Amino acid sequence: MPGFEIFGDEERREVQDVLDSGVLMRYGFDGARNGHWKALTLEKELAERLGSSNAHLCASGTAAVATALAACGVGAGDEVIVAPFTFVADIEMILMAGAVPVFADIDETLCLNPESVAAAITDKTKAVLVVHMCGSMARIDALATLCDERGVMLIEDAAQALGGHYGGKALGTFGKAGCFSFDYVKTITCGEGGAVITDDKDVYDIIQAYTDHGHDHVGSDRGAEGHPHIGTNYRISELNAAVGVAQLRKLDGMLEVQRANKAYIKDGLTGLNRVSFRELPDPDGDSATFLSFFMPTEEEARQATKDLAAAGVDGCFYWYDNNWHYHRRWEHLKQMNSPGALAPDRLGYGENWANRDLAKSDAIMGRTICMLIKLSWDETALAERLEKMKSVLG
Numbered sequence: 535m536p537g538f539e540i541f542g543d544e545e546r547r548e549v550q551d552v553l554d555s556g557v558l559m560r561y562g563f564d565g566a567r568n569g570h571w572k573a574l575t576l577e578k579e580l581a582e583r584l585g586s587s588n589a590h591l592c593a594s595g596t597a598a599v600a601t602a603l604a605a606c607g608v609g610a611g612d613e614v615i616v617a618p619f620t621f622v623a624d625i626e627m628i629l630m631a632g633a634v635p636v637f638a639d640i641d642e643t644l645c646l647n648p649e650s651v652a653a654a655i656t657d658k659t660k661a662v663l664v665v666h667m668c669g670s671m672a673r674i675d676a677l678a679t680l681c682d683e684r685g686v687m688l689i690e691d692a693a694q695a696l697g698g699h700y701g702g703k704a705l706g707t708f709g710k711a712g713c714f715s716f717d718y719v720k721t722i723t724c725g726e727g728g729a730v731i732t733d734d735k736d737v738y739d740i741i742q743a744y745t746d747h748g749h750d751h752v753g754s755d756r757g758a759e760g761h762p763h764i765g766t767n768y769r770i771s772e773l774n775a776a777v778g779v780a781q782l783r784k785l786d787g788m789l790e791v792q793r794a795n796k797a798y799i800k801d802g803l804t805g806l807n808r809v810s811f812r813e814l815p816d817p818d819g820d821s822a823t824f825l826s827f828f829m830p831t832e833e834e835a836r837q838a839t840k841d842l843a844a845a846g847v848d849g850c851f852y853w854y855d856n857n858w859h860y861h862r863r864w865e866h867l868k869q870m871n872s873p874g875a876l877a878p879d880r881l882g883y884g885e886n887w888a889n890r891d892l893a894k895s896d897a898i899m900g901r902t903i904c905m906l907i908k909l910s911w912d913e914t915a916l917a918e919r920l921e922k923m924k925s926v927l928g
C-alpha cells in the first residue's frame with residue numbers, strides 16, 4: 535500500500551518548487567511564491583478525484599478526524615458511535631472533543647455492523663464515525679440510510695481507504711465529512727498530512743477556519759481577517775503538500791497494481807478449506823491495500839500468523855493482539871489516562887463507555903489475519919509468496 539515505495543523525480547520536482555520560492559506556508563506571500571500553491575493544488579485535485587465539492591488539507595489524519603468532529607458540531611457530552619477495530623486516533627479525538635466514544639460491533643466486513651450501530655444510538659448520539667479499515671469498505675449505504683433516518687451525523691474515517699469506492703461513489707463522500715491520512719505508511723503519503731472532504735459549504739467553512747485558528751480567510755490581509763469561532767493550528771506545510779501533489783497523480787496506477795497483486799494471491803488461496811475471506815460489500819471498490827482472511831478458530835489464526843512469519847511471508851498482521859488498532863489493548867484510553875483530566879472523566883459523564891460487550895467483534899477479530907499488499911512485488915515474488923502461503927494455510 536505505501537506510496538513511499540514509489541518516490542521519484544515527480545516528488546523531488548514538486549518539493550524543489552517550494553524550496554526555490556522559499557514560501558513554506560500555504561497561505562499568503564502571493565508575490566514571493568512564484569505561482570506555486572501546493573496545498574491548494576492538492577485540495578483541488580483531491581476533491582476532483584473523489585467527486586467531492588470541497589477538500590481541505592491538514593497536518594495529519596488525526597487532525598482531520600478532530601476537525602471533522604468539530605465541524606459536525608460534536609462537543610462536550612455528546613456520544614459518538616465508533617468501531618473497536620480502528621486506529622486509536624478516532625477514540626483519542628472523540629475524548630479530546632469532550633465527547634464519549636460508544637463502541638458498536640463490527641461484522642465480517644471488519645467494519646461497523648449497521649444493526650449494532652442502530653442498537654447503540656441514544657438521544658445523546660451526535661455522530662457515527664465509521665472507519666473503512668484495511669483498504670475496503672463498511673456497509674456504507676446501510677449506515678448512511680440509518681444515520682439519515684435517525685438524525686445522526688455520519689463521518690467517515692477513510693484514512694486507509696483512499697481510492698476505494700462503493701457503487702462507483704468514493705469512500706469518504708457518503709456522510710457529512712470524510713477524513714483521509716497521508717502519513718508515512720498510507721496509500722499516498724505527504725510524510726505527514728491529512729484531509730477532510732465535504733459537500734456541505736457550511737461545514738467546509740468551519741473546517742478551513744478551524745484548522746487555522748478560526749481565520750475566515752476573507753480578504754488579503756491575514757492580520758485583519760475575522761474569527762467566527764475558535765480554532766487551532768492543524769495546517770499542512772507547502773513542503774508536505776508538494777509531496778502529496780506528486781503522489782496523488784500516481785494513485786490510479788498504484789491501485790491498479792495493488793488490485794492485480796491482491797487478486798493473484800486471493801485467487802490462489804481460494805478453495806483452501808481452512809481459509810475464508812473478509813466480506814466486501816462492493817468487491818470492485820476495494821482499494822486492495824490488504825488481503826484480509828479468516829481462519830476457522832482463534833488458535834489456528836495465531837498459529838498461522840507465526841507460521842507465515844517463519845516461512846518468510848512478511849507483512850501479515852494479527853490485529854486482535856495489536857496495541858494500536860484493537861480495543862483489547864486500549865487500557866490507556868479506557869481508563870482515560872491523560873496528562874490532564876479529560877472532560878468526560880472530570881465531569882463523570884463517560885464512566886461506562888469502555889465496558890461494552892464486544893464478544894461478537896472479538897469472535898471475528900480473533901480469527902482474522904490481514905496481509906499488506908505491496909506495489910513492489912514482481913511475478914517471481916508473487917509466485918513464491920503464494921506457494922509459501924499455500925503450504926502454511928493448506
Ligand SMILES: *Cc1c(COP(=O)(O)O)cnc(C)c1O
Pocket residue numbers: 594595596597599620621623624665691693694714715716717726727728
Ligand atoms: C492512519 C490513521 C489515522 C490517523 O492518521 P495520521 O495521519 O497518522 O494522524 C486515523 N484513522 C485511521 C484508520 C488510520 O489508519
